[in-house]
Every structure is written in structure tokens, then in C-alpha cells.
Amino acid sequence: MKSYNQLSDRYPFLKALPFMLPFALVYGIFLIYPIFRGFWMSLHRWTMIRNMGFVGLDNYLYMIKDPAFWGSLGNTLLFVIISTPTIVIGGLVLALLANQKIKGQLFIKIAFFLPYVLSVAVISSIMVYFFQPHSGLLNGILQSYFGMEETIFWLGETKLAWFVIVFATLWWTVGFNMVLYLAALQDIPESFYEAAEVDGATKLQQLLYITLPSLKPITWVVTLLQIIFSFKIFAQVWLITGGGPGTDTRPIVQYIYEVSFKQNSMGYGAAMAFAFFIILVLVSMAQIYLRKREEG
């Protein structure tokens, strides 16, 4: 009989198995199993608490014809398109600012990062107090110090509501991207800049030809993370605009939540969630492919 040692010499995988098992187990139970379970649910009529019977692909057919699904998916896409460049570039600019050798540099870093530690409920309440029309801080300032006569409905008009949501998300999360960029900035060897200085390169040239190219790898990471975060937008919209006016800012995750937990249709909710999952997988795969081609 062969001993375990001999076996594992031939198959190195066996050696790794005991180390991977605890994580694999947790990963399986909390991530892999729910995905299959969700797909299973999406094939049924399922209320919040029980299975009402198999319906095949009915939920998916309903989804394709549901304008509310496409509308909210469109809203999420719109948010991704607006917010991703804003928050990535915002993080970069703040990192460059905070990386200057100036007085109060630590203060800048802390100030920009601070909102990130707040919970979504807190930042949303702050935004509501700031933007609410009749007794909000912003309208109050505009009316008392700048002589504005009318009332601006920041949360009641589609374009302004989007502005508020993007602004809130930017203010809240930009600090995280800044920290990632800061770490990368500090990894660029000082000698590059010294050499450039000797060659007579200006600050702008140093930025364009040393700093930015060195940040390319981290930019891929930041962008990928930001796109995934942006796709998942829900809580701040739910708490600030409630998806309004009408359903004009309602993202897909909110619609899935409403259908599943408020309208009592877990089956249909699961179908949309699964479709959304496929979209996210495709987006991630496209990104990985692009990145490989870039590097290859």
C-alpha cells in the first residue's frame, strides 16, 4: 500500500488540499451554493417563504417583456458610465495632491479618506439634510446669501437627482481610490525623478512620462473595482431619492429588491438577479481579456 506521502509526491494537489479545504467549504456554502440555488428559484414561482411550483423559463420571458427591468438596468448602466471615470479620476487627482511635499499633507489625506469610513445610512442622511428643498442646507445658503428666489428641487428632478447621487457616491468613496493610488505613487522609485531632473525635465513632463505610465497597472485594478462597485449601486439611491422622481433613478438592484421582498416574488427576483450576474461576469471577462491583450 502506498503511503499518503508517496501519493502526494505524485499528485502535489493532495498536499495543498487540507490547506484549501476550510476556505473552499465556506466559499462553497456561502457563494457557490447560493448561485445554483438562486438559479433553481428563478425557475419557480416562489413567494417570500415558499415554493409555489415549477414554471420553467416563464420568469425570464416575463423579464424580457418587463419595461421596468430594462429601465432600471439602463439606470444602472448610466450610473456606471458617469460614475466610473469621475471617481477613478477623482481618486487620482486627490492622490497626486496628497502626495505633494507640502505642509498639512497628512490632513489632506485624512480629510479625503474620512467619509469612506462612514456607513451608507449616515452619508445618505447627510445628503438628504443638505439637499432637501424647503429646509435643506444648500437651498438655505443659496436663498439667504446669494439671493436665489425660487426653490431648487435637487431630489425631485431627474438630472439633479442623478447629480446628487453621483456627488454623494464620489464624496463617500473617492478616498478608497485615493489610497490605492497613493500606495502606487509611493512605489515609484525616487531615482526616476532625480534622473529626469538632471536631464532637465519639467514637472509636467515628469508627470506625463514617469508618474502616469507607472500608474497604469493600478489604474486597471481601480477601474475594475470601480465598475463592479458602480454596478452594485443600491443603498444610497434607496435612502436618498428612493429611486425617484418616479422610477428615473431606480437601479436594477433596487428593482430586484422591491420585487423579491416588497412584492413577494422571490422567483422573479431571482431570475433578474441571475441575469444581472451573467452581465457582471461578461463585463469582468471583457476586462480581463482587454488587459491581457494590452500586456501581451
Add this chain to the structure above:
Amino acid sequence: MKKKILFLVLAAVLVGFTSNALAETVTVEYWNLFGGGDAEFMDAIVEEFNASHENIEVDVTRLEWEEYYTKLKTATASGNGPDLAISHVTRVKELADEGLIVPLNELGEKVGINWTEYNKNILSGAEINGEIYAVPLDTHPLVYYYNKDLLAEADLLAEDGTPKIEGSFKDFLAKLKSDSSAKYPMTNWTKLTAEGHYRVWWSLYNQLNGSPVVTGDKVTIDQAKAVEAIKYMKDLYDKKYSPLHSEYMENINLFRNGEAASLLTGVWITGTLENTENLDFGVIPMPQIFDNRSVWGDSHTLVIPYARSIDQEKREAALTFAKWATDHGELWAKAGHIPSKETVIEKEAFQNMPYRMDYVKAADYVTFDSAGSDTWGIRTEITTALSRVWNDEITAEEAVEQAVKGIERLLSR
């Protein structure tokens, strides 16, 4: 000697056991959704109940109302539900249809509940196929609060302190707008995605004798009447009689600060307004605008969630609390709610409370908007359609069409 000690110990243990058994307290897990003004009053009721009942300990958990039903349903379905819970009467059918709450007819009689003592209007909402599923605690309709000083400025306050609404309600508001120093004649909760403006529409639609929105799985809304109610409200907002887009607390504070001369909201705010300094206010049921006095309202009730293993003792203890709390409705009325029992309303303690008697009649005008498990979905479809009219995106007719389409889609699932 040793034997003696052993005997003594044994005796002590035995006595300990029996006395423990005698004083055994039943713990009742109780969930509610109160927040803002009324939560403290419920906590006080529980405290008083616990103090006066040696064998029962009610343990309150307060949950956030927006997510309350999601939590109650999932917890109950997974076997972790409470022993007693608050439910709006408009959600009782939904919970009963899902088998999440138990019928109470017999159980109630066992602890001495006399169902005929409760307000019939509410009790009928808690009754499904002849079975009663909930113990009514209160009613909370929309009522009309007014600032006496601001009404007096426009000469709209009668000698007895009530508003002088002689012509139409809109004439009244117009005069209030032109002749008082208030910025707005009225305010109500008009955040577009929230239920506030829907509640006003529901009241007006029912004042026009509108048919139920849904019957079975058919949409049976009376479109012409729905449109008429919307047009009335649109005019109200267009003439700036009531500001749009106001958040809930913002709308309450506009009234408390004297920026709005009147406030159309639920009775639960009475307790808060009473504690506002320099506010001299009065209150009447929502004014009649169309053919009858119907008004939006809901009702808090107490329900017993389904449990896999039935603990009769716990259920009786839970209902004992339900009976006690409704029998002492005057404690709950401090928050502003209208008690569910005629016998409570007749009590001197209630009659002597200011304001409450001014709107106690409104309990009989309430029309509930329950539609089983689709209640939330239907409300939301209508709210969304209404908000598009307020934002000048569509006409009243288009809004009703949109709402009907949305509800039909909802029902077809």
C-alpha cells in the same frame, strides 16, 4: 448527623424546585415597528404591563418600519419569529394568506377578549373568511391640523377655535395664502417616492365613492374618478397651496415653525405637536371635499405569528398582553392614535385628553386600502404614476392608464 444534613439539603432543593415552578414566568417576544413620536408610549405600556403581571414578561424588540414586514415574514418563515407582533390591518390579509399568522377567535375568548367591543370598521379588516386574525389596537387616519394664530390673521378662526371653512376648501386655502403671513397655506408629505401624496389621493378617490382598485385578480379602478381626484390635487400643488417634494420631517417642521398654516398628516403626530413650544394648534378630521367623508387611514393590530411547536401558554400570555394593551387604550392614545374600543373612548381618562375628541369620529370614516399580498405593489404603482403628474411629465389620464398597466403586469405574474 450526616443524614440530617442530607435531608435538609434535599428539602431545600425540593422547596426550591416547587417555588420556582410556582413563580415561573412566561416570556413573550414582542416585535413592533414604532418610531418617531409613538415608540416611547408603547415602551411605557409594556413596562406597566410587566409591573402588574407577575407571571408574564413581555420583551420588546423595536424594528425599523421600512423593513419591518420583510424581517417579520422571513423570521417567521424560518421559525425564528416572535410570539407577538404588530401588524397594520392592511397587511393582515397578506400575512394570513401566507399562513404566517394564526386565527384568534377561540384563543381570544379563552383570555376573555370580547370581540364585539372592538370598532367594527377595523375588526372587519382583520377578519378573513369568518376568522379573526388580529386584535385591533388603534386607528390612525389622516387629520387636518391648523395653526390658530395664522388662521386668525386671515380671519378664518371661529369663536370656538375651529376653522371657518365656509366656501370650498380651496377658497379657504386661497384666503389663508393671501391674508396670513404663512409661507404655505398647507403642507403634506410630498416626497415623490413616498406614500404621503398617495394617501391624500386615496382619501379623495374614496370620497368620490371610487370602486376597489383590484377585485380578485382584475383591475377594477374607476378611471374617471381616479382622474378627478388627481386633477383636484394637481391644482392644489400648481397653485402652491401645498409645497411639493417635502421630506417627512421637513413637512412636519414647516408646520411646527409656523411656515405652513396647516398640516394634513396622520394622528400619530399629535403627541409631538403638543410638545412643540409656542405652537397653538387645533385639529379636525380631514375636510370633506367630495361626496362623502372617506379618509385614508390604517390601524395597528396585534397578531400571533405562526410557530412550528405550539406553546399554548405563550400564546395565551401574548393575548393577555394584547387584551390588556387594548383595554388600556388611553395610554396608547397619548401618542395621538384613536383607541380601538368604544369602552376606552368612553373612559374619562380619554375624554379629558385635549385634541383626541376632536378627531375621534374619523375612525369611522377610514377606508383601508388592503389588497392582499399585492398591497405594497399596487400602492407603489399608483404613487409613481401620481408623482409623474406632479412633475408635469404626464397628464392625469395618462397616469391612471400607466398605473392600471403597471398593476395588471403585477397581477399577471
